[in-house]
Amino acid sequence: MTDPIVAQDLVKVYNGKVTAVNGVSFQVAEGELFGFLGPNGAGKTTTVQMLTGNLRLTSGRATVAGIDVAREPLAVKERIGLVFQEGTADPDLTGRENLELAAALFRVPMRSTKTVINGLLERLQIADAADRLVKTFSGGMRRRLELAVGIIHSPKILFLDEPTLGLDPQGRAGFWRYVLELRKEKGMTVFVTTHYLDEADEMCDRIAIIDHGKIVATGTPSQLKDRLGGDVVTVRPTGPAGAPFETLLRGLPRVTAVSAAEGGYRVKVPKGEELIPTLVDACTRSGISLAGVSLKRPSLDEVFLEFTGREFREDEGMSATDRAVRLGQVQQAWGRARR
């Protein structure tokens, strides 16, 4: 049986110039919660837009629910739920009216529409505000309404594009609780993009890390962290870090790898807390004074650094779509200037 989501060598080039997605391939198994992780501008939203039939593929092939997204985008849209990163509910309608509209558009049987809507409103704790205009909703309520709109037709596959963006920790936790409950009950396959590493680590069965339009690593959170080889101790000497210092670090017990980091070195070791006293002692004996030593347990931040060679920053760069829009604006301005 085909996996619910299959991407084969997806490429998206905007305006013939900006490559947002560059040869992305992956499969998502039935019932899996698959995280697509990367900083802004990595190509996450572009990939979701292509998989959901809202953006043409430059090349490659994708099937969702066994349907080719390029050939039958409407058939794909019927079978999936999609929650966008921005608000898409009509602010001039009430919460209930938005759901009634979504029910009609997604062809929820008319006889069960009222029951479905009331059930979702109760479930997502927006029943009390259901008859208020959406423009009066709080951010958390709007997000929950977006989720309700996305799942009104009980899809078997749900795409969540940065679903908790801008929510406070409590709002994020609440949103995920609903998603996990629904997934368990309905056996949904969930594809989520996020740049919240803790969220991906905690919630996802499997993760793909995307950077500059390419997948750099795929695996379960544990597998990815295991690839780091244990804890990471970052050590910064007060003076220039030279070859003798690196040799000293490599000679310490149970050290598996040493690599240069900003102003110092990253040392991989199974148990960091056991290394630090030995390391400090060795440095003292060698006459090397230290500016700082820090210990990090394996985390997705470290995984990202390992595979991309740079720190993960949530606010890094503009999105690929924004870059394409900006490029278009520059081209228009250039055209006007030439005229």
Add this chain to the structure above:
Amino acid sequence: MIRELSALTRRELLRLSRNPQAIATSLLIPLLYLLLFGQAFNIGNLLSSSPNGQVYLLQALRGAPTYFSYFAAGMTGFVALTATLFIGANVIFDRLFGVLKRTSASPVSPTAIFGSRLLAGMIQPVGLAFLVLGIAIFLGDIGLNGLKVTAAFSIVGAVEIVLAILIVSAMFASLFLAIGFSIEQPQSYFAVVNAINLPVLLTSAALYPWGTMPAWFQTVASYNPITLAVTVLRENLFAGATSYYPYGPAVYLGGLAAWAVAMFLLATFLAARALAPKG
């Protein structure tokens, strides 16, 4: 398709009904013209009340008993333009607020998305046009110049009036939807719409008495969609008006339908392009 179309049309009408500023703005110019221009510019006062003077007046106004009556029919047709303007603007605001993105991501055809906006754009002006017509009659009851309907009521006449407003509204709704689906910034939209509004009104026969217009202007105005709609109204509101016009209401309705079809085709093309998967 029918369910999606009616749900989206209901949504458009709900939004319009919850936007009293838009309704007030749609009515502002036609009502202001009725209350100021229509009251002050009563050319009948310049003519003698002799039989010859009255004959000339009837010829100049093509059967309307007073200039205000002639003008009020013009303003009723003009409402189709001012009321449909927001249908195009809503496309731009829906795009900005993500609503259009949500709708396009659902398994609904672009035809239903476009068709619902067109339907709402046709339905709303009918109510407003009859409101303007009612106010124009009411002004006569409070001692001001008012609309005098001299023709006998007929079902066919009433249907023709409603059809004229529906078709001219469909034509302008299509035009403004075409602009709304092509332009992304609200300020650009309103700049374009402002550039269209007055020229369309000023090249129509909504304001000027036919008898005072030079021949070349009469030719230009004959093809203006507001003129075509207003002519249907005047032929049905004023007794004997049909004898002053070269054709009956059906011909003008046909001309109006040709305009509406042309604008509809343009708008559907632009809407389909805007609603297709990007890239």
